[in-house]
Amino acid sequence: MMNHGQLKSRCRSCRGFSLAEVVCVLVIIGTLAAIAAPRFGNSIALQHVEAASRRVIVDLAFAQRLARTADASRTVRFDPSADVYTLIGVTDPDHAAQEYGVSLAEEPYSVEMISADFGGDLDVIFDLFGVPDSGGSVEVRVGNHVRTITVDADTGKATTQ
Secondary structure (H helix, E strand, C coil): CCCHHHHHHHHHHCCCCCHHHHHHHHHHHHHHHHHHHHHHHHHHHHHHHHHHHHHHHHHHHHHHHHHHHHCCCEEEEEECCCCEEEEEEEECCCCCCCEEEEECCCCCCCCEEEEEEECCECEEEECCCCCECCCEEEEEEECCEEEEEEECCCCCCEEEC
16 A cells, blocks of 8 residues: 555656646647648649649540540530530430539539630530630639640640640
């Protein structure tokens, strides 16, 4: 059995943190969070705009491939006011009763379509050889991150900048 003196000395070695120590740790954690949060938000915004631009590129290539394989023209219509684009006459693989459409304003992208211009209109039409009726571009933005998707007028190849 421990006597009173041994118990008292043992409790001193088991003491916790002082209020000042806890406050200092919280201030350090708060400072680190204040520094990291904007960087984290910035990287998330960059990821969203990159993902959206890749999706547009893939869907343009898809429409071009469909035009070649079906021996029929395919139209991709962009609507910057609604932040959507639609592959006209193509069925949505997830909703058989709907046309293939993508809303860039919704998750997982959450981006704004700033502009779309294909020879003065909002449509790029791939002929049965996969050649577009005109070149053009689409701009998407999240915060201060902007990506421009460009369609080459000769090949129909879409790239991002």
